């Protein structure tokens with residue numbers, strides 16, 4: 001690992017850009033979400049000073065503690081499993097949520113967003129590999145529930161997100177990323193909705209995810225170090 005955080009950030013940005021070009025896509029099509037969960041405000045500030053604006057957190061309590069200590073211009077995305085009783089706390093802090101993993105959660109979020117006068121953007125989390133212990137819609141449930149999800153008044157569905165099974169070789173993630181893209185294409189065909197976003201790819205496999213169409217990659221340890 002390179003020694004300083006700004007050096008690592010710049011390498012990751014370059015790697016994203018190279019992977020985007022190799023995929024025949026335009027530079028700037030893929031956003032970097034810096035996953036800062038477990039890391040202290042000082043490190044986040046260092047990344048912000050080096051030009052990073054988008055940050056991802058996965059625990060509500062940590063958001064409540066850290067976000068108020070950081071510059072107001074940063075944009076926060078929530079990426080962890082969310083319990084409905086925490087929606088009211090997280091919506092004012094995070095304008096985008098990557099981990100909406102059930103219809104019930106989406107319905108409750110819509111109700112609370114109405115109360116708060118907010119319009120959260122969400123990715124629907126899909127368990128593409130059908131892992132027994134993982135959160136997320138199954139491909140089948142999303143196909144059945146998409147019309148309801150797209151009809152929500154306050155919650156805007158902007159795309160799909162997945163966390164594939166943990167593997168050493170990023171090549172093994174490729175079929176799962178492809179499956180998410182194909183599911184998105186099917187939903188677009190079925191509904192005529194846009195669903196432009198694909199949130200997929202982490203430190204060890206974001207280049208593969210970009211080659212399969214990721215529009216935002218969630219990178220933590222490559223940037224901030226081991227957890």
Ligand SMILES: *Cc1c(COP(=O)(O)O)cnc(C)c1O
Nearest residue numbers: 035058079202203218219220221
């Ligand atoms: C922690 C986390 C990441 C970042 O993982 P790294 O391997 O550290 O890059 C990405 N997505 C989600 C949902 C996470 O919880």
